[in-house]
Amino acid sequence: MSSKGLCPISATDHAVQLNLIGKVRGLESVESYFQNLSDEHKTEKAYGALLNCYVREGLVDKSLSLMQTMKDLGFVSVLNFNNIMCLYLQTEQYEKVPVVLASMKKAGVSPDNFSYRICINSYGASSDL
Incomplete structure (x- = not known):
């Protein structure tokens, strides 16, 4: 149609x-x-x-x-940055997640609760708590 x-x-x-x-x-x-x-x-x-x-x-x-x-x-949106952070979590490139979070802030995009949860999960997955 x-x-x-x-x-x-x-x-x-x-x-x-x-x-x-x-x-x-x-x-x-x-x-x-x-x-x-x-x-x-x-x-x-x-x-x-x-x-x-x-x-x-x-x-x-x-x-x-x-x-x-x-x-x-x-x-640029929080959703797109969150997608990239999830990608790094999925591909076990945990050290790149906080870098994306920092670039998100630098781009003037405010992280949401999910952004921080992804970042915390990356620290836990890399045993960097």
Whole structure:
């Protein structure tokens, strides 16, 4: 229906669709879907959904590259930084989590409770309490 213009798809709908495609069909399909989005639909939510797919797969290089693109576009948010911290926790690069927390603060993004919980978990996982 949406491809025929009968039901317009919102930015949130595209983000949800990106996440679902990533879970069901994999990264190649989600990247293809993202590339085929018009510029007006490549919003912070769409980029965030793509980042979430990369993080879920543990793809450090792609995640960091996309995060830099998002910073360049002004799409910085606590959710995106939390995703990167979760990536480092998932890939057992615990020492990088506090660095991301510091860069979050430097970028003017206020950490939330989840940010601090991720950081504390990284200290615990590295036995650095």
